[in-house]
Amino acid sequence: MNSRDTLVTELNVLGTFDPIVPEVCQNADYLMLGNLSPQVQLSVINRMTNRPKLIAMDTMNFWMDIALDDLKETMKHVDILIINDEEARQLSKEYSLVRAAKIIRAMGPKTLIIKKGEHGALLFHGESVFFAPALPLEEVFDPTGAGDTFAGGFMGYLAATNDDSFENMKRAIIAGSALASFCVEKFGTQRLTEITTQDINHRISQFVALSNFEMNL
Amino acid sequence: MNSRDTLVTELNVLGTFDPIVPEVCQNADYLMLGNLSPQVQLSVINRMTNRPKLIAMDTMNFWMDIALDDLKETMKHVDILIINDEEARQLSKEYSLVRAAKIIRAMGPKTLIIKKGEHGALLFHGESVFFAPALPLEEVFDPTGAGDTFAGGFMGYLAATNDDSFENMKRAIIAGSALASFCVEKFGTQRLTEITTQDINHRISQFVALSNFEMNL
Numbered sequence: 398m399n400s401r402d403t404l405v406t407e408l409n410v411l412g413t414f415d416p417i418v419p420e421v422c423q424n425a426d427y428l429m430l431g432n433l434s435p436q437v438q439l440s441v442i443n444r445m446t447n448r449p450k451l452i453a454m455d456t457m458n459f460w461m462d463i464a465l466d467d468l469k470e471t472m473k474h475v476d477i478l479i480i481n482d483e484e485a486r487q488l489s490k491e492y493s494l495v496r497a498a499k500i501i502r503a504m505g506p507k508t509l510i511i512k513k514g515e516h517g518a519l520l521f522h523g524e525s526v527f528f529a530p531a532l533p534l535e536e537v538f539d540p541t542g543a544g545d546t547f548a549g550g551f552m553g554y555l556a557a558t559n560d561d562s563f564e565n566m567k568r569a570i571i572a573g574s575a576l577a578s579f580c581v582e583k584f585g586t587q588r589l590t591e592i593t594t595q596d597i598n599h600r601i602s603q604f605v606a607l608s609n610f611e612m613n614l
Numbered sequence: 615m616n617s618r619d620t621l622v623t624e625l626n627v628l629g630t631f632d633p634i635v636p637e638v639c640q641n642a643d644y645l646m647l648g649n650l651s652p653q654v655q656l657s658v659i660n661r662m663t664n665r666p667k668l669i670a671m672d673t674m675n676f677w678m679d680i681a682l683d684d685l686k687e688t689m690k691h692v693d694i695l696i697i698n699d700e701e702a703r704q705l706s707k708e709y710s711l712v713r714a715a716k717i718i719r720a721m722g723p724k725t726l727i728i729k730k731g732e733h734g735a736l737l738f739h740g741e742s743v744f745f746a747p748a749l750p751l752e753e754v755f756d757p758t759g760a761g762d763t764f765a766g767g768f769m770g771y772l773a774a775t776n777d778d779s780f781e782n783m784k785r786a787i788i789a790g791s792a793l794a795s796f797c798v799e800k801f802g803t804q805r806l807t808e809i810t811t812q813d814i815n816h817r818i819s820q821f822v823a824l825s826n827f828e829m830n831l
Contacts, residue, residue, distance in 0.1 A: 528747040533743055536710060564828070612818060
């Protein structure tokens with residue numbers, strides 16, 4: 398099998414996945430839907446007794462290819478969509494990410510995060526746009542899981558601070574970007590198991606230094 | 615002729631260009647060397663009676679292909695090199711821009727700006743790195759001249775403020791990026807002839823909004 402066939406097989410197996418939401422998670426205020434089939438993602442939303450305060454979802458080009466109608470249905474039920482630039486272009490049929498964001502947000506999610514890998518991430522919310530840079534790295538050892546780490550760090554920050562304002566979403570994107578920058582330093586989840594809060598704060602301070610300027614107008 | 619042949623012909627004509635530095639420019643504190651042959655660039659430096667306070671140069675892959683030794687010689691005499699990411703990789707033979715920056719700065723320029731087009735620009739200076747985003751645009755009408763506008767805006771800002779500190783270079787990059795974002799809105803230099811200081815300040819404030827976040831650590 399080629400890698401695409403392997404992916405299809407794996408994702409078909411995942412497509413039969415029928416997740417039960419544990420009782421302990423029923424009152425969650427923040428729900429992050431990982432990149433599974435849109436039907437599975439929707440079933441999780443429907444199985445929450447109370448609608449979480451904020452629902453974010455990840456998805457990918459594969460579901461746009463084979464389950465676009467389901468994806469569009471699920472998108473109506475979420476607050477934040479997290480995708481990469483290529484996926485944003487495929488979903489919107491627009492090259493300009495500004496135009497793509499308008500089209501995608503009209504499909505449901507009030508907030509859109511477009512990840513651009515080594516080129517950072519854009520956050521579209523209300524009439525505002527925020528850009529978070531990626532940290533320039535000497536070496537990327539293994540990029541696997543960087544996107545999931547970013548999404549988890551982003552939603553974890555929002556949940557830990559319990560604040561879904563635009564200003565706090567900006568901080569959450571920086572926190573997610575900082576965590577993702579650790580993820581790529583070693584294989585798999587190894588680096589993430591080693592780091593301390595101090596390490597994370599130091600890395601975040603590097604993002605502040607990287608982006609910070611004072612302009613007198 | 616194909617486009618490369620045309621380019622070679624045009625650049626050979628430029629290669630015979632023997633610029634005289636007008637008297638009125640002799641005492642310039644800030645010298646911006648546009649993208650001509652490295653020999654021509656060096657001849658301009660040598661024809662300045664007094665060495666300017668700050669010399670910046672633009673260059674391109676073509677000179678790396680046909681005049682690398684001359685380019686390396688000229689680079690020894692400048693303070694700031696302004697190139698794009700592809701050129702930085704070619705010049706350094708390193709994919710990582712962090713590693714590329716180390717190698718290139720060891721060739722002469724204390725300061726390096728790597729332009730990444732729609733992905734913004736990196737400024738390497740001392741031990742510090744600054745990242746300036748590009749403004750996400752709905753439409754790029756004509757990108758011709760955006761790099762020159764960026765470089766001119768950057769050096770113009772430094773000259774107007776007469777401050778070559780790292781903090782002011784950051785502001786200068788934002789100013790150059792703002793000007794470049796106007797350049798691409800219409801053909802050639804047209805848009806740049808229309809805008810006012812107020813337009814520029816408004817555009818700069820969009821960059822501030824795009825990049826600004828407050829992080830409590």
